[in-house]
Amino acid sequence: MSRKTVSRLVQTVSVVLGVANAVSVGSKLAAYDVPLSLIVACALSCLAMTVWFVDHLVEILGSTMYRCTDPACSFKVRVRYVDAAENRRWQETAAEHPTHLYRG
């Protein structure tokens, strides 16, 4: 399965889950005679939150993070969809990055 196909699948799943969450929240609020504008606002925010959450969860689970070897340095880089050679290059970059300020 190609990266583009996986990306579209993730987007589709996140939107479907977001719509389901929005409809669920909207229908619960409608049972309490909440004004329509407030229901729409809450449903849209639930949709956006669910889509954002699923996208970031997939991104975190499917990527690799490299940090600087110095515990005092906060440099880190997160990479996704890279081959072994590029993984190695990012690993070396994280260990010897030019913005490392704590090295003497």
Ligand SMILES: [Zn+2]
């Ligand atoms: Zn560093």
